[in-house]
Amino acid sequence: MSERLAISRRSLLAAIGVGGALLAVPGCRSAADESTKSSGTAKKGGTLKIAQSADIAPATLFGQNNPNFTLARTVFNTLTQYDHKTLEPKPSLAESWTQTEDGKSITLKLRKGVTFHSGRAFTSADVRFALENLTKDTTASQLKHVALAISKITEVDEHTITLDLAHPVSNLFDLFEILLIVDKESIGELLKGTKIIGTGPFKVASYTPGTGYELKRNDAYWKKGAPLLDAVEVSVVGQSAAMVSSLRSGGTHLLVDVAPLDAASIKSDDQFEVTVSDAHDSGFYIASNVKVKPLDDKRVRQAVAWAIDRDRVLSQVLGGIGTVTSLPWATSSPAYDKTKAAHYTRDLTKAKALIKAAGAGGKTVKVLYNAGLATNAKIAEIVQYDLTQIGLKAQAEPLQAADFLAKLQAGTLPGLFINGHGFGQLHPATLVKGAFPFNADKNASNFDSAKYRELADQLWQATTDAAAKEAADAVNDLLLEEQFVSDLVASSHTFTITKKVQGLSWTMYDYLDLDQTSIG
Known part of the structure; x- marks a missing residue:
C-alpha cells in the first residue's frame, strides 16, 4: 500500500520545523493519550x-458543522482516518490505495463485506455518488474544491475505484477524512433528516x-x-x-x-x-468587512490586531484552553510558524499610531457577534473595551444566530465580526481554499486579492516540500500584513x-x- 501524499505530510512538518506539541492545560486530560x-x-x-x-x-453533513460532531462518525464512515500522532491516513472504508508519482491519479481498494444500515452492500458506486454529490452547487463543503479537481472517476469493479485529478492536490486525504459515505438511495430523506442511513x-x-x-x-x-x-x-x-x-x-x-x-x-x-x-481546530478570531470604512484601510485592521488583549481572552473567556496566536494554524499544521504566530501582541502605542496615520481617530466601528454563543459575546466585551483604548468608537452589536450566519455567508456584516473557525489543524490548503473566513476565492471579509489566490493555489498544488514551505511562508506573511482576519486564540473542542x-x-x-x- 502506498500512502504517498502529493506532499509528504511528515517530511513537510520536518521541513518547516514544526513539532507535534500539544496544548498543556491544567486540570484537563491529555487527548493524545486518552x-x-x-x-x-x-x-x-x-x-x-x-x-x-x-x-x-x-443537510450540512458534507462539511464540518459542530452540532454534527456526535452524528458524523457514529452513523457514517469515511474512506480513511488520520492517525493522531503521525497525521498519516489509515484505512477505513478504503483498505488500501496506490497513487501515481505525479500525484494526478489514485486507485482505492474498498473494503468488502460492508453494508449500509438498510442492508444494501457498499460498493464503488457509493464512493462515486459521495464525490459527485460534493460538487453540486447545492452542497456546502469546505473540501468542495478538492472534489471539483477530480476530472474522472472510474469504477474499476465493485470494490476498486480510480480518481484522476486535473492537477496534484496536497490535501486529498483531508477530503477522504471528511467525506461521509451516505446512502445514495435515501439522500433526499437524509437532507430532510427523516431517514439517516450510513455504514x-x-x-x-x-x-x-x-x-x-x-x-x-x-x-x-x-x-x-x-x-x-x-x-x-x-x-x-x-x-x-x-x-x-x-x-x-x-x-x-x-x-x-x-x-x-x-x-x-x-x-x-x-x-x-x-x-x-x-486536533486543536477551534480558532477564535475577529475579522473585518474590508468594504466598510474605516476597515478598508489595512492600517486600521492592523491597529485592531495590536489592540486586542489575547491573553485576557484566553484566560477569562476560554479558561486557559488554548494558546494566543496571530495565525490560524494549530501546531500540527505544516504552516505553523512559532515566531510568526507571536507577531501581534497587545501594544496600544503601535495601535494608536496606526489609527492616527489612517485618520481613523473617533471613527465608529460595529463589533458584531452571534448572540446565541456566550463565548463570542464575552470576547466582544473585551474587544469593545480594547478598541476604545485606541481611539475608535466601538459598538458591540449582537445578532440572532440565523441573521449572523446569513450575513456572514453573504459577506454583509457591516463592520468587525467575532466568530470561530476550524481547518487549521491539517493541510493548510484546506483552510485557504475552503474555510469560509479565509477562502481566497470568496470569504466573509470580501478580501479580494489576486496575490492571495495565487499563493493559495501554489500551496494547494505544490509537489515538493520546498515549494510547499515557500508558499506557506508567503501565505503567513500576507495574512499578517492584510489582517482581514485577526486570529486571537488557537483553542480546542x-x-x-x-x-x-x-x-x-x-x-x-x-x-x-x-x-x-x-x-x-
Whole structure:
C-alpha cells in the first residue's frame, strides 16, 4: 500500500520545523493519550447519554458543522482516518490505495463485506455518488474544491475505484477524512433528516428536531466486536450551565463543547474530566468587512490586531484552553510558524499610531457577534473595551444566530465580526481554499486579492516540500500584513465526561468515534 501524499505530510512538518506539541492545560486530560485508551476489557452494553447545545443539521453533513460532531462518525464512515500522532491516513472504508508519482491519479481498494444500515452492500458506486454529490452547487463543503479537481472517476469493479485529478492536490486525504459515505438511495430523506442511513457502528432509531436523537447498535457493523455500547442518546440542552448540572446529577455522561468557564467549575471534581481534543481546530478570531470604512484601510485592521488583549481572552473567556496566536494554524499544521504566530501582541502605542496615520481617530466601528454563543459575546466585551483604548468608537452589536450566519455567508456584516473557525489543524490548503473566513476565492471579509489566490493555489498544488514551505511562508506573511482576519486564540473542542466513560475517541475533525467507547 502506498500512502504517498502529493506532499509528504511528515517530511513537510520536518521541513518547516514544526513539532507535534500539544496544548498543556491544567486540570484537563491529555487527548493524545486518552483518545487511544485501550478498552479490550471494557464492559459491553449500556446507553451513553450525551448533551450538546445545538441540534444536528443533517443537510450540512458534507462539511464540518459542530452540532454534527456526535452524528458524523457514529452513523457514517469515511474512506480513511488520520492517525493522531503521525497525521498519516489509515484505512477505513478504503483498505488500501496506490497513487501515481505525479500525484494526478489514485486507485482505492474498498473494503468488502460492508453494508449500509438498510442492508444494501457498499460498493464503488457509493464512493462515486459521495464525490459527485460534493460538487453540486447545492452542497456546502469546505473540501468542495478538492472534489471539483477530480476530472474522472472510474469504477474499476465493485470494490476498486480510480480518481484522476486535473492537477496534484496536497490535501486529498483531508477530503477522504471528511467525506461521509451516505446512502445514495435515501439522500433526499437524509437532507430532510427523516431517514439517516450510513455504514457506521450505530443506526438512527429516532430523531426529534430541536430535542435530540437516539442511536442503536449496528449488529452488522464491519468492525468485529464494535461497538461496545448498546445505544447512544443525544439531547439538545441550550444552556451550558444546564448541561453541567445534568452531568453532575448523572443525567448525562458526556458534554460536547460546554462553555469553558462552566467546564472549569468541575475540573476539581474527581468524578469528571475535561478532555481537550488534540486536533486543536477551534480558532477564535475577529475579522473585518474590508468594504466598510474605516476597515478598508489595512492600517486600521492592523491597529485592531495590536489592540486586542489575547491573553485576557484566553484566560477569562476560554479558561486557559488554548494558546494566543496571530495565525490560524494549530501546531500540527505544516504552516505553523512559532515566531510568526507571536507577531501581534497587545501594544496600544503601535495601535494608536496606526489609527492616527489612517485618520481613523473617533471613527465608529460595529463589533458584531452571534448572540446565541456566550463565548463570542464575552470576547466582544473585551474587544469593545480594547478598541476604545485606541481611539475608535466601538459598538458591540449582537445578532440572532440565523441573521449572523446569513450575513456572514453573504459577506454583509457591516463592520468587525467575532466568530470561530476550524481547518487549521491539517493541510493548510484546506483552510485557504475552503474555510469560509479565509477562502481566497470568496470569504466573509470580501478580501479580494489576486496575490492571495495565487499563493493559495501554489500551496494547494505544490509537489515538493520546498515549494510547499515557500508558499506557506508567503501565505503567513500576507495574512499578517492584510489582517482581514485577526486570529486571537488557537483553542480546542472539549469533551467533558464522567469517569465512567472509557475509550472515548474522535477523528481529526473532532467527530466522535465511539467504536470502542464503554460505560464502566
